[in-house]
Amino acid sequence: MGWIYLLCSCAACGAPIHVNIEKCPSIRIGGTGPREPICINCFNRWNEIHRTSKGLEPVPLDPQAYEPLNEQDMWDGSDTENTSA
Numbered sequence: 696m697g698w699i700y701l702l703c704s705c706a707a708c709g710a711p712i713h714v715n716i717e718k719c720p721s722i723r724i725g726g727t728g729p730r731e732p733i734c735i736n737c738f739n740r741w742n743e744i745h746r747t748s749k750g751l752e753p754v755p756l757d758p759q760a761y762e763p764l765n766e767q768d769m770w771d772g773s774d775t776e777n778t779s780a
């Protein structure tokens with residue numbers, strides 16, 4: 696059994712981060728393309744701009760967002776997203 700981290704740069708500020716790819720908050724740069732992970736500071740800033748400043752409840756951060764992913768959770772066969780030809 697092992698654990699998996701994704702080491703990357705925050706899509707918003709460029710800070711080096713490690714994330715749980717299944718749980719971390721992410722954004723689409725320019726509103727299109729794949730979602731890319733963001734750091735906790737940018738997530739909190741996003742919540743301020745898009746949620747709390749408008750009187751909305753903040754989007755909760757998954758407590759596992761920046762914790763390692765158990766490899767069994769990644770390779771359990773439940774991901775059917777890429778099975779179509």
Ligand SMILES: [Zn+2]
Nearest residue numbers: 705708734737
């Ligand atoms: Zn950031």
